[in-house]
Amino acid sequence: MGEGIGEGGPLVRGTMGIVIILALLLASLPIIMTYSTLVMTSFANTIVSSPWVKFRFTLENWRLFLEGKLAPTAGIVYTPEDILRFILNTGIVAGGVTLVVLAASVTSAYAFSRMNFFMRSGMMKLLILLHAFPGVALIVGVYAIYVFLNNYIPRDYSIYYSFIFVIIARASLEIPMAIWILKGFFDRVPWELEWATIVDGGSRLTALRTAVLPLVKPGIAAVAIFAFLAGWEDLIYVLVFLPPQEKTLATYIESQLGSGSLETTYLPVVAAAGTLYLIPTIIFFVVTQRLLLETMSGGLKG
Amino acid sequence: MVEVRLEGVTKRFGRVTAVNSVNLVFGDGEFTALLGPSGSGKSTILYLVAGIYKPSEGRIYFGDRDVTDLMPNERNIGLVFQNYALYPHMTVYDNIAFPLKLRRTPPEVIRDKVLEVAKFLHISELLDRYPAQLSGGQQQRVALARALVKEPEVLLLDEPLSNLDALLRIKIRSELKRIQKELGVTAIYVTHDQSEALAMADKVVVINRGVIQQEAPPDTIYNEPRNVFVASFIGSPPSNIFPATMDYTEEPCINLPGGTRHCVEEEYAGVLWRMKPSKVIVGFRPEHAEIVENPVDGRPVIVGEVYTVEPLGRENIVTVASEDIHLKVITPPEVRPEAGELVYVAVERGKLMLFDPQTEINLKYIAREWSQGG
Numbered sequence A: 001m002g003e004g005i006g007e008g009g010p011l012v013r014g015t016m017g018i019v020i021i022l023a024l025l026l027a028s029l030p031i032i033m034t035y036s037t038l039v040m041t042s043f044a045n046t047i048v049s050s051p052w053v054k055f056r057f058t059l060e061n062w063r064l065f066l067e068g069k070l071a072p073t074a075g076i077v078y079t080p081e082d083i084l085r086f087i088l089n090t091g092i093v094a095g096g097v098t099l100v101v102l103a104a105s106v107t108s109a110y111a112f113s114r115m116n117f118f119m120r121s122g123m124m125k126l127l128i129l130l131h132a133f134p135g136v137a138l139i140v141g142v143y144a145i146y147v148f149l150n151n152y153i154p155r156d157y158s159i160y161y162s163f164i165f166v167i168i169a170r171a172s173l174e175i176p177m178a179i180w181i182l183k184g185f186f187d188r189v190p191w192e193l194e195w196a197t198i199v200d201g202g203s204r205l206t207a208l209r210t211a212v213l214p215l216v217k218p219g220i221a222a223v224a225i226f227a228f229l230a231g232w233e234d235l236i237y238v239l240v241f242l243p244p245q246e247k248t249l250a251t252y253i254e255s256q257l258g259s260g261s262l263e264t265t266y267l268p269v270v271a272a273a274g275t276l277y278l279i280p281t282i283i284f285f286v287v288t289q290r291l292l293l294e295t296m297s298g299g300l301k302g
Numbered sequence B: 001m002v003e004v005r006l007e008g009v010t011k012r013f014g015r016v017t018a019v020n021s022v023n024l025v026f027g028d029g030e031f032t033a034l035l036g037p038s039g040s041g042k043s044t045i046l047y048l049v050a051g052i053y054k055p056s057e058g059r060i061y062f063g064d065r066d067v068t069d070l071m072p073n074e075r076n077i078g079l080v081f082q083n084y085a086l087y088p089h090m091t092v093y094d095n096i097a098f099p100l101k102l103r104r105t106p107p108e109v110i111r112d113k114v115l116e117v118a119k120f121l122h123i124s125e126l127l128d129r130y131p132a133q134l135s136g137g138q139q140q141r142v143a144l145a146r147a148l149v150k151e152p153e154v155l156l157l158d159e160p161l162s163n164l165d166a167l168l169r170i171k172i173r174s175e176l177k178r179i180q181k182e183l184g185v186t187a188i189y190v191t192h193d194q195s196e197a198l199a200m201a202d203k204v205v206v207i208n209r210g211v212i213q214q215e216a217p218p219d220t221i222y223n224e225p226r227n228v229f230v231a232s233f234i235g236s237p238p239s240n241i242f243p244a245t246m247d248y249t250e251e252p253c254i255n256l257p258g259g260t261r262h263c264v265e266e267e268y269a270g271v272l273w274r275m276k277p278s279k280v281i282v283g284f285r286p287e288h289a290e291i292v293e294n295p296v297d298g299r300p301v302i303v304g305e306v307y308t309v310e311p312l313g314r315e316n317i318v319t320v321a322s323e324d325i326h327l328k329v330i331t332p333p334e335v336r337p338e339a340g341e342l343v344y345v346a347v348e349r350g351k352l353m354l355f356d357p358q359t360e361i362n363l364k365y366i367a368r369e370w371s372q373g374g
Helices: A010-042 A060-067 A083-114 A120-132 A135-150 A155-188 A191-199 A204-233 A236-241 A249-257 A267-293 B042-050 B092-102 B107-120 B136-148 B166-183 B194-200 B218-223 B228-233 B266-275 B363-373
Strands: B004-013 B016-026 B031-035 B057-062 B077-080 B154-158 B186-191 B203-208 B211-216 B240-247 B253-255 B261-263 B279-284 B289-292 B301-311 B316-322 B325-331 B342-347 B353-355
Touching: A010 A060, A010 A267, A060 A083, A060 A267, A083 A120, A083 A155, A083 A204, A083 A249, A083 A267, A120 A155, A135 A155, A135 A236, A155 A204, A155 A236, A191 A204, A191 B042, A191 B077, A204 A249, A204 A267, A236 A249, A249 A267, B004 B042, B016 B042, B016 B057, B016 B211, B031 B042, B031 B166, B031 B194, B042 B077, B042 B154, B042 B186, B077 B136, B092 B107, B092 B136, B107 B136, B136 B154, B136 B166, B154 B166, B166 B194, B186 B194, B194 B218, B203 B218, B203 B228, B211 B218, B211 B228, B228 B240, B228 B279, B228 B353, B240 B325, B266 B363, B289 B325, B301 B325, B316 B342, B353 B363
Parallel strands: B031 B186, B031 B203, B077 B154, B154 B186
Antiparallel strands: B004 B016, B004 B057, B203 B211, B240 B253, B240 B279, B253 B261, B279 B353, B289 B342, B301 B316, B301 B342, B316 B325
């Protein structure tokens, strides 16, 4: 009695498992195919365009890529690009966006969750509205601010200004959603934990640091991942606000595939760039997935 | 230790008045239970004493010290929350040590104190574990240890047993009382469970809708409820309460449901003669009545029909319908009438309670106030 599908014997469960795995495989096959083609091409002597292409393993593409020799067929007049610099730039933008988003969203999400102030729920709704605006739509306005502020920046510092501006502008697109996500996490931390700290002699800030933040770690991890990837993947803001010689991996790959350059670009090298571009995403997920799944609810009942 | 005094304390949350001009004294070293249904304001009073809430009006004193405007950490209190509020990411040891760390106590002293309180509460072997690895009862002890390690003057407990299973609750409740007496700490205990309040407290304060209904030792609360609310809230099953008309032809007599009459005892007669209400509210406890075959001996008797019988092993709860009133009576296991049977419910002499229909106050208390006021 009571043996439904969900709680069935090992046989039923086994069959269901196979069906589920097959369904998942089918759904993710296009994605898996594309990515594996990309990764394989970066290690092959030719473009891997189908599973039946015979290819030889080589690191030549990676060497060319890291030396910045994107168009080996273009001849001797060709100047190699400073790839390491591009990687560093990507890291600066992504890391900066992460820091700005975390600093702004952790503090404001805590305030939204715990404090009562004028227009609190109205502002929460406004945040969702803000998130709905695509970054591209805002770019004219953001550009106007960029130009306006640029008048006050000494020429020598304009490169720093560009980076800081890109980081803050890109971060501010991520902050509304980050606040929403984190508020949800803060809401689940019971008031009593903070009260306990305050009764025990801590200030509100101590309570936030010692009692609340450790419990919203998974939320902070999630927000950090999203912010990092937003910075890492950003194309349009970097393209518009960084000077043309300061590329990131995204704008660099774009420039190789963009109009005019496709003729001279050797695509396996671009595949190497694409593969490198993927790595942080993968690392970040692997490192933080334990944190993301971690639930710390012990010691709290009711 | 210290006495806690509330003088005219009111707490409003927006338009809602959670606590309405309460005057209360929690005696030095006494165990006081704040008893009331959920939303009655009992926890609010506790958090006012803790300093987590600020009163909208009134003052709070610890002995001679006015603590109304002091922060919780300046009041020297220990607080045990309903959900224990242990820090999930700290070990038991760190949880207990935390209040001392915040006070910048030297590490050796912290160690000694934590070990001492852990030994006192029999949790020494749990110090390396995390709260999630503990049972409910163990978590409860850790929470208590964290409150006691500061050596507080006032121990505040917010329904600390409500998350435990029934057996453990009875075990811990006697232990908690022993600990409180041993330390001599002033304890305030919030609960909605009357048996906890009656079993543990030196004094029980019954609260409803932010107003104190009665403030007395457990015996008095049980035997002489001050008003209809207390009578109907205390007891399991609660008191039978029903309205009845009065008849003053010779002496004050109550027309009981089912057509019988009962002329009141002397302690009520005087006040009834003076007030001459045309109606009263009558109450009696299910355990103070029995089911009899012949109404004799001058006990108050109500005629009715058996509605249901609930056998509980040690006793039965018999519900008797008389007119449109349902009365519950606790009977010995062998008394098990059939549903539909016509029976007499006889109430023990002197156990009938009468309340003023307007104010719902026990007429006994009105009589007492008159004799005191002259």
